Amino acid sequence: MWLDRIDIRNARNLSAVSLTLSPKFNIISGNNGSGKTSLLESIYLLSCGKSFRTHRFSSIPMQGSLWMGVYAKLSSDQQRSIAVGLEYRDGKNIFKADGQRLKKASELANYLPVVAIHQESQRVFTQSPKYRRAFLDWGVFHVERDFLSAWQNFNRSLKQRNAALSQRGGRLSSVDHWNIALSQNATLIDFHRSHYLSRFMTLFNQCANQLLLLDGEITVDYRRGWSDKEEYLAVLRSSLARDQVMGYTQKGPHRADIVFKVNGVALHEYVSRGQQKLLVCSLYIAQAMLYSQIVGRGSIFIIDDISAELDSQHISNLMNLLNDLDTQVFVTTPADALLGGDLFPMTKTFHVEHGKVTEVL
Ligand SMILES: Nc1ncnc2c1ncn2[C@@H]1O[C@H](COP(=O)(O)OP(=O)(O)O)[C@@H](O)[C@H]1O
Ligand SMILES: [Mg+2]
Structure with missing residues (x-):
């Protein structure tokens, strides 16, 4: 299952974003503060009703807006498409999937299992x-x-x-x-x-x-x-x-x-920051692989700021491993970084500027 379309309304600095996505690689580039992490955060919200950045949901709606929403169409090879959505207003969340209101946000993960790797992920070590x-x-x-x-x-x-x-x-x-x-x-x-x-x-x-x-x-x-x-x-x-x-x-x-x-030494005391980041990625990718082996379902990966702390050779190793996973991937990167994602088939690149997202053709 993959995200085919996404519509975001009033999430942080993203007032109205509508995108048709690649079932494989989606590369989101832009300058600092343009809205890249907010885009990933919106996808993550839709997968579990939680943010990876804050416990305070009330900080997410665009300042001055009374509500926010994230809506998506999920597609798969075997089944018909399913619409999922999340809306927040008056301090309350509403989750919907396939026309039904869900009782709990955690039910969203049945539709959209997302693994997020971000700035805070290294705390696992x-x-x-x-x-x-x-x-x-x-x-x-x-x-x-x-x-x-x-x-x-x-x-x-x-x-x-x-x-x-x-x-x-x-x-x-x-x-x-x-x-x-x-x-x-x-x-x-x-x-x-x-x-x-x-x-x-x-x-x-x-x-x-x-x-x-x-x-x-x-x-x-x-x-x-x-x-x-x-x-x-x-x-x-x-x-x-x-x-x-x-x-x-x-x-x-x-x-x-x-x-x-x-070699008997605690990992985070042995390796460099960049290596630690690669090990965090290995940790979550291995977990998703095991989940997929046992449960028979893949997970969608989102990696915020993939190029931070990594050289081009190691970014390329990571992109290759993600490519082998046969899953949908979203990564963000500064505007000028080269990822080599264009080398893989089915890559879409999006550029973000002041909360506006355009596909780079
Ligand atoms: N609730 C909000 N309303 C409006 N703008 C916000 C809100 N929360 C954060 N922002 C702004 O959104 C912008 C985009 O942030 P972010 O997605 O983290 O940027 P990037 O990841 O591209 O560096 C920032 O300039 C931030 O100040
Ligand atoms: Mg960011």
């Missing part, structure tokens, strides 16, 4: 474990059916156990009930995560090898959130006193982390 857990769990959730319910049940029980821990006296007796509920779900979460990672790492290394030269294989240390040698139930029971002092459950899959390494 450099910042807190929550970003790595989010990355891992996105992958696991999409390929393991019972993962979501195990995760939801775990979190519900975790809240209950934490509440019981912080109550003096009485309810401590109920903690063991939550210990048992937690341990069943934790074991399942851990099993799925570790199984997913072993499949994922092969693809991750393959993608990384296509993009850059590293002098060693990438390995991952999966830290499940509690000792590898102990059952979670035993850990919960033995850490009761300490948990009570802290007032929350310290160990468990909610504290898991994955640390990528090259």
Whole structure:
């Protein structure tokens, strides 16, 4: 499935943009502040109802405008076209697909799975474990059916156990009930995560090898959130006193982390910024490949400012890998950068200037 047409109204500095897109490469070029990222942001909004730039949706509508909208026609080789749309007004979002109003924004992703790589993406390596857990769990959730319910049940029980821990006296007796509920779900979460990672790492290394030269294989240390040698139930029971002092459950899959390494050194401490960017791309491309292998559906890629921090050889490696993926791709780049995308068939180039987008013919 690919985006055939897109119409954007009043999203940041894009007042009225209507484009017919390439099912393969779409290169969006323009000067700083012209509206390139806003164009990608609009596509991403339509895929999940969220922005990759802000948590405050209210900052997205064009200043002075009371509403905004993004509408698209999705096409595929097998099925008829589907119209999807998103509108925001009076502080509320409305999502529609195929003539029906959707209950939740997350349902949009069923129509339009989009992977976005942008300025903040490198935090998956450099910042807190929550970003790595989010990355891992996105992958696991999409390929393991019972993962979501195990995760939801775990979190519900975790809240209950934490509440019981912080109550003096009485309810401590109920903690063991939550210990048992937690341990069943934790074991399942851990099993799925570790199984997913072993499949994922092969693809991750393959993608990384296509993009850059590293002098060693990438390995991952999966830290499940509690000792590898102990059952979670035993850990919960033995850490009761300490948990009570802290007032929350310290160990468990909610504290898991994955640390990528090259030659035993944490990846982000080993490689250059440009290499790290290529590894972020490898990470997301490998995840999309695995998703496509298992679920049978491709993802659309958007890469903001593809040329930043990369030399022409490495940009070309990345474009080649994306070309092999057989998926729709949107990339932005400064007006004067050369991407070599024109070398691939089915490339459309768009130029953005002060919020106006024109196709370069
Ligand atoms: N809500 C808004 N209304 C109007 N203009 C906005 C809004 N939010 C951001 N902008 C402006 O939109 C312009 C385009 O930004 P952006 O898409 O990030 O540019 P680019 O990625 O091409 O450098 C910027 O000049 C920014 O100031
Ligand atoms: Mg930008």
